[in-house]
Amino acid sequence: MAYKDVTVKTLLQTVEDKRFENTxxxxxxxxxxxxxxGSIGFIELNDGSCFKNVQLVYTSDNPNISILTSVxxxxxxxxxxxxxxxxxxxxxxxxxxxxxxxxxxxxDDYPLQKKRHSFEFLREIAHLRPRANTFNALFRxxxxxxxxxxxxxxxxxxxxxxxxxxxxxxGEGAGNVFDVVTHDQKDENSFxxxxxxxxxxxxxxxxxxxxAFRKVYTFGPVFRAxxxxxxxxxxxxxxxxxxxxxxxxxxxxxxIEACVKYCIQTLFDKCPDEMNFxxxxxxxxxxxxxxxxxxxxxxxxxxxRTIELLKEAVANGHKFENSNIEWGMDLQSEHEKYIxxxxxxxxxxxxxxPKEIKAFYMKENPDQKTVAACDLLVPAVGExxxxxxxxxxxxxxxxxxxxxxxxxxxxxxxDTRRYGGCIHSGFGIGFDRLLMYVTGMQNxxxxxxxxxxxxxxxx
Amino acid sequence: MAYKDVTVKTLLQTVEDKRFENTxxxxxxxxxxxxxxGSIGFIELNDGSCFKNVQLVYTSDNPNISILTSVxxxxxxxxxxxxxxxxxxxxxxxxxxxxxxxxxxxxDDYPLQKKRHSFEFLREIAHLRPRANTFNALFRxxxxxxxxxxxxxxxxxxxxxxxxxxxxxxGEGAGNVFDVVTHDQKDENSFxxxxxxxxxxxxxxxxxxxxAFRKVYTFGPVFRAxxxxxxxxxxxxxxxxxxxxxxxxxxxxxxIEACVKYCIQTLFDKCPDEMNFxxxxxxxxxxxxxxxxxxxxxxxxxxxRTIELLKEAVANGHKFENSNIEWGMDLQSEHEKYIxxxxxxxxxxxxxxPKEIKAFYMKENPDQKTVAACDLLVPAVGExxxxxxxxxxxxxxxxxxxxxxxxxxxxxxxDTRRYGGCIHSGFGIGFDRLLMYVTGMQNxxxxxxxxxxxxxxxx
Numbered sequence: 056m057a058y059k060d061v062t063v064k065t066l067l068q069t070v071e072d073k074r075f076e077n078t079x080x081x082x083x084x085x086x087x088x089x090x091x092x093g094s095i096g097f098i099e100l101n102d103g104s105c106f107k108n109v110q111l112v113y114t115s116d117n118p119n120i121s122i123l124t125s126v127x128x129x130x131x132x133x134x135x136x137x138x139x140x141x142x143x144x145x146x147x148x149x150x151x152x153x154x155x156x157x158x159x160x161x162x163d164d165y166p167l168q169k170k171r172h173s174f175e176f177l178r179e180i181a182h183l184r185p186r187a188n189t190f191n192a193l194f195r196x197x198x199x200x201x202x203x204x205x206x207x208x209x210x211x212x213x214x215x216x217x218x219x220x221x222x223x224x225x226g227e228g229a230g231n232v233f234d235v236v237t238h239d240q241k242d243e244n245s246f247x248x249x250x251x252x253x254x255x256x257x258x259x260x261x262x263x264x265x266x267a268f269r270k271v272y273t274f275g276p277v278f279r280a281x282x283x284x285x286x287x288x289x290x291x292x293x294x295x296x297x298x299x300x301x302x303x304x305x306x307x308x309x310x311i312e313a314c315v316k317y318c319i320q321t322l323f324d325k326c327p328d329e330m331n332f333x334x335x336x337x338x339x340x341x342x343x344x345x346x347x348x349x350x351x352x353x354x355x356x357x358x359x360r361t362i363e364l365l366k367e368a369v370a371n372g373h374k375f376e377n378s379n380i381e382w383g384m385d386l387q388s389e390h391e392k393y394i395x396x397x398x399x400x401x402x403x404x405x406x407x408x409p410k411e412i413k414a415f416y417m418k419e420n421p422d423q424k425t426v427a428a429c430d431l432l433v434p435a436v437g438e439x440x441x442x443x444x445x446x447x448x449x450x451x452x453x454x455x456x457x458x459x460x461x462x463x464x465x466x467x468x469x470d471t472r473r474y475g476g477c478i479h480s481g482f483g484i485g486f487d488r489l490l491m492y493v494t495g496m497q498n499x500x501x502x503x504x505x506x507x508x509x510x511x512x513x514x
Numbered sequence: 515m516a517y518k519d520v521t522v523k524t525l526l527q528t529v530e531d532k533r534f535e536n537t538x539x540x541x542x543x544x545x546x547x548x549x550x551x552g553s554i555g556f557i558e559l560n561d562g563s564c565f566k567n568v569q570l571v572y573t574s575d576n577p578n579i580s581i582l583t584s585v586x587x588x589x590x591x592x593x594x595x596x597x598x599x600x601x602x603x604x605x606x607x608x609x610x611x612x613x614x615x616x617x618x619x620x621x622d623d624y625p626l627q628k629k630r631h632s633f634e635f636l637r638e639i640a641h642l643r644p645r646a647n648t649f650n651a652l653f654r655x656x657x658x659x660x661x662x663x664x665x666x667x668x669x670x671x672x673x674x675x676x677x678x679x680x681x682x683x684x685g686e687g688a689g690n691v692f693d694v695v696t697h698d699q700k701d702e703n704s705f706x707x708x709x710x711x712x713x714x715x716x717x718x719x720x721x722x723x724x725x726a727f728r729k730v731y732t733f734g735p736v737f738r739a740x741x742x743x744x745x746x747x748x749x750x751x752x753x754x755x756x757x758x759x760x761x762x763x764x765x766x767x768x769x770i771e772a773c774v775k776y777c778i779q780t781l782f783d784k785c786p787d788e789m790n791f792x793x794x795x796x797x798x799x800x801x802x803x804x805x806x807x808x809x810x811x812x813x814x815x816x817x818x819r820t821i822e823l824l825k826e827a828v829a830n831g832h833k834f835e836n837s838n839i840e841w842g843m844d845l846q847s848e849h850e851k852y853i854x855x856x857x858x859x860x861x862x863x864x865x866x867x868p869k870e871i872k873a874f875y876m877k878e879n880p881d882q883k884t885v886a887a888c889d890l891l892v893p894a895v896g897e898x899x900x901x902x903x904x905x906x907x908x909x910x911x912x913x914x915x916x917x918x919x920x921x922x923x924x925x926x927x928x929d930t931r932r933y934g935g936c937i938h939s940g941f942g943i944g945f946d947r948l949l950m951y952v953t954g955m956q957n958x959x960x961x962x963x964x965x966x967x968x969x970x971x972x973x
Contacts, residue, residue, distance in 0.1 A: 247971040
């Protein structure tokens with residue numbers, strides 16, 4: 056299938072063999088910049104096929120010179136031109152324009168001028184910012200990272216499952232859910248005959264599939280109606296939730312480590328231009344940091360040991376916002392960062408958390424105080440992945456769910472422990488946060504195509 | 515990464531080289547059937563790694579004979595055993611059981627017994643039906659088809675875009691949307707400061723990305739609050755919506771044809787067992803029908819010509835439920851099926867529909883009566899894909915949107931025609947209906963993991 060043969064991407068692949076030397080080609084794309092000095096002019100054209108632009112060169116004798124000299128940033132043009140390879144030049148090739156046609160001009164108020172715009176400003180024009188360099192790079196990496204996720208799990212025999220978005224399960228009843236209603240009838244919950252909400256996790260729905268297909272994963276949107284106006288919270292984001300039968304906590308961590316490394320390696324392999332851009336423009340430690348993770352063996356440390364180390368740190372004068380370190384506490388981001396950055400100096404799994412601060416479905420350890428949970432911490436961001444071995448014991452899980460008052464509504468979930476249950480584990484990766492991590496972008500609003508955060512929605 | 519080395523899938527790959535001849539291996543899986551005649555017993559085990567089961571053979575001298583003889587359909591076991599290749603047998607290998615451990619028994623009320631259950635019954639236990647043969651096959655094909663979609667678009671340089679689920683865009687104001695609200699405050703629309711709903715299409719959000727990245731696609735859930743209690747309607751389903759800059763209607767159809775053929779070929783290549791199962795158990799014309807599509811050149815026919823042919827059919831005595839054929843009418847499924855099955859006898863694109871019955875964003879043809887739309891019809895189901903060239907003319911699109919009263923709310927969408935617009939086209943494939951088509955399954959409730967249709971929601 057070839058619906059347009061030549062693109063900037065395919066052209067750049069001919070730099071070695073110079074296949075198009077002096078060949079006349081057609082290109083369609085958008086003007087990034089246009090400057091001329093009277094006798095000669097240069098247009099930077101991006102045609103969407105790759106991150107890089109191509110330089111068009113035109114001279115004053117061009118039959119379409121009036122279009123060429125007047126065409127503005129953002130306009131869409133089609134040109135014919137001759138390919139000239141310039142191995143000594145800053146760019147490996149340029150196009151000598153023979154003709155130019157204006158497909159779509161830009162109105163005078165085009166907001167994306169040839170200057171640096173703030174991310175705040177660009178957020179206001181989410182539908183246009185893909186044309187800005189940072190977002191050009193960002194959404195390309197988002198695509199490649201999405202596919203890396205699929206490829207990793209498919210290569211390892213996981214089956215992709217589309218868990219439902221509209222559900223009766225409100226997580227653990229925490230209340231921070233979006234309800235789904237129809238207004239076409241008096242009873243707003245009449246469509247399904249009961250109250251429903253947007254999913255906060257696909258895990259409970261995917262576990263039954265793991266007990267049939269062994270290794271499965273979800274990759275889809277989840278929702279949190281939290282009014283957390285931070286740079287790391289969005290009300291809609293994509294999650295990856297793998298689940299594996301016959302898999303304990305240690306094997307679970309093996310898979311997490313392999314998955315994170317596979318994603319990073321894929322970005323280095325497939326997006327070198329974009330990754331270099333982020334390293335240059337966004338975070339100069341990015342590539343070094345990711346390479347360090349790629350070549351690290353991820354350490355494993357118990358929560359209990361972590362608390363000891365944090366207490367020692369406080370005793371030795373380290374100041375945390377919360378320096379009241381007690382076994383049983385929920386670790387804050389500052390504590391997690393201290394452990395991974397100052398103590399381990401690399402990626403580390405914290406395991407065996409107090410059962411009171413973790414979800415009901417996690418497997419109770421023999422000590423009856425902790426559960427077989429694992430959180431992966433990495434330098435610069437803290438928690439990146441959370442997982443656990445699941446409680447496969449019917450009685451124990453059932454009792455927990457009765458205490459939480461969720462047994463009746465989730466009775467079907469208990470069936471996975473009634474009928475042919477087994478040791479199984481899984482984890483969750485917030486895709487958007489992973490994307491922030493691998494690009495150095497600091498605000499979740501700047502890694503989503505149309506970010507969804509509280510109080511702001513335009514599209 | 516190898517967290518469990520031997521599975522039924524990997525075992526079946528050794529049938530040629532007999533690598534595991536007389537080797538002792540471990541297998542974990544679920545009992546499908548268990549029968550013994552006193553001295554020898556047979557367990558059909560499925561371990562989730564592939565559609566096929568493996569046969570376990572045990573004799574009365576086994577140290578775990580009491581477990582082996584009593585273990586029931588649905589129970590989860592781990593065994594060690596010796597691999598015996600049986601090239602002359604019905605199955606290419608079997609496992610002589612050395613030991614057996616019961617991981618998870620089934621309670622007495624296990625609803626999936628060793629007999630044929632109706633699809634209606636199985637819908638009531640959506641969380642358990644993946645263990646039934648049809649759904650074992652179905653969800654494997656769902657996975658492979660999902661990946662075929664991604665692979666096709668990635669191989670052809672399309673970029674995957676996650677368009678938002680929560681949106682202010684209610685399609686064309688048709689009213690069949692789910693609203694999204696929070697109940698934690700007095701004003702249920704306070705979270706975003708305005709009324710929002712679940713997306714009915716990602717197209718409007720992805721078009722701006724096509725004007726930056728050239729070729730893009732969405733693949734995610736969409737929602738319709740229609741009370742259509744039919745076998746083809748679900749209120750939540752997955753859609754694929756590609757969008758291409760510099761692409762007209764004809765090129766659009768080229769891509770659709772290539773995409774459909776790629777998906778079918780991939781299923782034949784990757785799911786032969788499952789496809790044979792569907793052909794044997796669900797629809798005996800399935801494989802023949804799909805091969806016919808694979809080897810057909812998809813025809814193209816105008817809506818106007820279609821109306822002529824339908825009128826001729828009526829004149830010649832063909833009875834439709836609606837035999838009142840008039841130019842301007844919306845074609846019903848019976849008309850579409852007649853055209854593809856009786857007239858064309860193969861896949862056909864109908865093009866150039868009356869503008870009144872198609873969406874506002876479609877490109878008006880020079881006749882000013884029709885728009886550059888294309889619907890792909892295929893035998894047995896009728897419409898499979900719908901697409902169009904988009905109206906790139908700002909004035910014309912703007913006027914249409916003013917008439918519909920949607921200009922203000924979608925002003926950002928008009929920016930794609932204000933700033934560097936170009937000819938572009940796209941299409942939509944309902945993923946679940948495509949899956950019905952390629953498996954022969956008749957009810958959309960039987961191709962979704964947890965189907966969402968009006969009045970029924972349990973999970």
